[in-house]
Amino acid sequence: MTASTTRCTTVAKSRTPRASRMAAVAAIAVAGSMLLTACGDQTNKPKQANEPSGPPPIAAPLADRLPQDIRDKGVIKVGSDIAYAPVEFKDKDGKTVGIDPDLADAMSRQLGVRFEFENATFDTLITGLRAKRYDIAMSAMTDTKDRQLGIDSETKKKVGEGVDFVDYFNAGVSIYTKKGADQGIKGWADLCGKKIVVQRGTVSEDLAKAESAKCVKAKKGKITIEAFDNDQQAQTRLRAGGAHAGSSDYPVAAYTVKTSGGGKDFQLVGQQVEAAPYGIAIAKGNTQLRDAIKAAMDAIIANGDYKKVLDKWGVAAGAVTEAKINGGS
Template sequence: MTASTTRRTTAARSRTAAVGAIAVAGALLLTGCGDQTDSSGSGSDNTSTVAAPLADKLPASIRDKGVIKVGSDIAYAPVEFKDDSGKVVGIDPDLAAAMGKQLGVTFEFENGTFDTLITGLRSKRYDIAMSAMTDTKDRQEGIDSETGKKVGEGVDFVDYFTAGVSIYTKKGDDQGITTWSDLCGKKIVLQRGTVSEDLAKAEAEKCPKDKKLSIEAFDNDQQAQTRLRAGGADAGSSDFPVAAYAVKTSGGGNDFQLVGEQVEAAPYGIAVSKENAELRDAVKAALDAVIANGEYQKVLEKWGVTEGAVTEATINGGK
């Protein structure tokens, strides 16, 4: 999932330098669902807290359960999605599994729509949210990016990746679009509550009255891709890793093409309640450990996203 709150922003979605052209690898089909009832486990398989070097950093309640509940919109390949067998796969699940080995717990992913994940943290449905969520000041402070009003206590982030936002069109039919300003007079599809939606709304305000930008938002990115594929729009937008993965895999690489450069590069963060600083710090320690031992790099290489790598975990690095 940048303008107001994230790639995948809070009211939106939308994830220390700008990300370069990522060569997205893998040929897994885009699958997944956006309901809030399915849950799938992913993480360290039966890892013993005794053997885990960072287990003592966890809150006792989580250490005793042996599980960290993760809220995630599992329809955002290659960051998190379901493969043909229904298994939760992607960058986030792989990193969670590596961190689970350090902490001696299983990261258990539960599917939910993106714009409800922070609410799920507040209600304690999830312990963390890990879902290509961009770390922004608005989210940290609980500010609605559209109204500027405070709507919650905010969350803390452990930043672990950097990504920008991209525009894509049907392959061979770019509609003359190379920048966001070229969208005036056209229709764009995207995921609701994402930075892509923020950027589109901001651009729509700049368009002349006779060249209105039409925006159609969906619950998940795959629905937006389906509409564009069917000719129901001129362009789509999502985080660069997601857009590039769709270009690589959809229709065997024959459905879409990227246009222009990615914009609004910003960090993806793992969201944790401000009431749970101990868990936040444990997650940061685990992430730093997998960066140091090379597991982090292996995960990014596996998914072809190494240019979004960070050299250390950062707390609340978003601006």
């Protein structure tokens, strides 16, 4: 093989007479084009089956923060109740969308692994973490001391080892009723003797139980609480007239009021209460993964991706300026 076929930077000088210079220029142009094609211009080259598409990948800046087993798998498995719009839900094409999936996508660019959401009922997520079905739980979960310590919020008995949280958003709890039919409900104290629908295992259920105890003590009649596996079931029950009110986290209640029936089904009543942080739950002892998730969340807060997500979904009022570990009370 000659040097002219193996090197791409050397072109022989032309000794063509002046009279035929134009023809020589054309020939050199064609030859140069062929050389470029052979050596560096891949525009018309058929792509091989194992050849990557698109630009070369950019190294994820925080990849080395992750545990090695997750880096090897290339995926973080996320337990989530994917029926809680706009935090996480299925769109008309069945794709998982919402605030949490968008934040997870932004964090994936920092960590260099995919976040794979797996659907489950909300009250089984922490159990799933303990059983190692998921690496994290990201599902509009309020960070509370009881959850950190593995204590049942109703019985106050120890039921597990608890979880750690990376807090990333603030949200309160709201009440909503059928539109034009608030039946005098302006806040939690007005629910005595009435029926409320909630999602099982949520702060809304805890608040309803606590308020019902106050009602009984004041001899105003207990609150009848009907709890469902997901918030959409609770909404359906209220829409059909099976309860006086519903309750969920403010971003969810506001989205429901705005979108259900084109905004004609429900209305918010009173003010949101019990503002507290949403946390990404990670099993106790998995501190390397916890700290990597915190670093990734801090990074997207700093680079503006976090703000873009919250603005997109209209929930900028719940933004935080930094992620915190176990900031709930």
